[in-house]
Amino acid sequence: MTAALGLAGCEFRIALRNRWVAIVIAMMALFALVLAAAGSAPTGALGADRLSVTVASLTSLAVYLVPLVALLMSFDAIAGEVERGTLPLLLTYPVSRGRVLLGKAAAHLATLAIAFAVGYGLAAGAAFAVDAEAARGLPALWRLFWSSLLLGAGFLGIGYALAAVARRPGAAAGLAIGLWLVAIVLYDLGLLAAVVADGGGAFTTDVFPWLLLANPADAFRLFNLASSEATAAAAGVGGAAAAIPAWQALLSITLWPLAAFALALQAFRKVTP
């Protein structure tokens, strides 16, 4: 385990020096503050405290931002080592490829955790500043934090798999952006179009919920909205969220990191330096 820890330490140091940590934190902080400022409309009618409203806004933001940041951090992980020529030497050391991947993932997850803590913390601070009742939203904020980490872990794993398949950082970056576009943006648009075309038929009732669960980003959104009625009310999507139980969404965002890492390890094992 000291091997994986050593790798994680070095990887985190590299992320610090490459400004990745700073970039990710700044990005999260900026968006969180903008959301906090934009969401200052009166919320009394919804019966929700300010922090819960903020969490609902952060959830919508995180769905886009977390996968993007995770993919951007991970594409360099394997492809970068191949490109720099540092991989052959590393693989002659008595450390398994699984450990190598684990070490990198630990460092990247730590980076994400810091960024989320700072970003969400700032947004929470803004909510507390204007609403004394904001403490009621703390459970939702905590849930958002750790589920964001799960979502991030899933996309880190997918990013490693892409990086191992692509071998070159340029190609891996392209694949990562393409995947983000498809999984996060086009997927939902496609589902929306299908639901509209279906007009409340079998697709909407039988297939649609499964397709939502299958996508970790959608599952993440569902989980956070379904878990907190106040949040759901604030976000105005209570109906859609209520159709799928929260535990199913949670299962999806828990299984995704495991599946993604298994996939990444599989792809990484095929890399011959």
Next chain:
Amino acid sequence: MTHLILSRLTKTFGRETALDDVSLSVAPGERVALLGHNGAGKSTLMKIVLGLIPADAGRVEVLGAPPGSPQARAQVAYLPENAAFHPALTGEEQMGLYLRLRGQSPRDARPLLDRVGLGSAATRRIGTYSKGMRQRVGLAQALIGRPRLLILDEPTSGLDPVSRREFYAILDDLAADGAAILLSSHALTEVEARTDRIAILSRGVVVADDTLAGLRRNAALPTRMQIAARPGAADEVAEALQAGGRNGVTVDLVCAADEKLDRLGRIAALGPLVEDVEILPPSLKDIYDHYSRREAK
């Protein structure tokens, strides 16, 4: 126990045969040089020994274990050709990582960097290092944890002559301690006196595997003699020795190794006509060319 055994190793990449029926062994304390042109199969052979790529046929035994197995990897050190490291890490941090990967304390990084002469640059980022300095980091990491087999791919490329001598001095210490060393090079002049045995690879085939003296003997290349004649006597000397080339004062003579003494006797018999004799044994380059060309025919 022999530290490294390769037996009838074959590896092809598509239609290209990288290694063809290669057998080679390295004993403890032995320094074996693997010579060959670019693309002769040296790096492929090394990567198979390290378990980075599989062989198509043949047997490899690394310290009694299969290549790439945890047991083998724990005792094998590797210095890649053009050793590369992450430019954002300092020499000390990079060494610290490698130490931890071998289960050692990262505090040993400094002494190791000192040993390869990088102590003063230890806290600088590797991105600012020269090629020679990176090569030294590569050597330093290969020294971690008293490895029993060292695989060094063109270790002295990028090193100046002084560094090269220091490098071989470190190898001598390792070999004296019982480590087996396999190093590759594309020039015989770089490895001559510092290795116990030389294996020459040509297009994936081992065309020679012997000591330098053995290679020299078996090649039986002609010896050249340069005879400095007294001024004006060059033609006379050339005629007496039935030699071909001459340029006024010196006469060139080429003879087989076993005729050397006979020829010298005849030169000595010319007495005052000759001022000096220079004997030029076949150069290392000649010997290497002899073996690497022989198979290419």
